[in-house]
Amino acid sequence: MKLKLKKYKEQLSSWPEKGYHIMAQYDDERIIVYQSYRKEIGEFAVKNQYFGGSFSLTRMTWIKPNFLWMMFRNGWGKKEGQESVLAIHLKLTAFRKYLENSVRERSI
Known part of the structure; x- marks a missing residue:
């Protein structure tokens, strides 16, 4: 899958305004993480x-x-042990299973 690039201001209007959403590039078979x-x-x-x-x-x-x-979470590639960032193409079915088994943090 080839990455599709679009300027931030162009895509902002099509983003959901409320709720929980995963913003990612994907097709019918894969998602990029x-x-x-x-x-x-x-x-x-x-x-x-x-x-x-x-x-x-x-x-x-x-x-x-x-x-x-x-990039923000890894200190722009400066944190020890996080110097390389890879784009990984996961099967969408696997990604959905990961979500089903995940734990979401909740504010107290």
């Missing part, structure tokens, strides 16, 4: 087009559907 990794994990994934090397399935992780949100 972003994830931060240590430099060596990111370099391995880019070179080989799969996760391996020092990547671990037991590590808890956060994915974000918005690139700028990810």
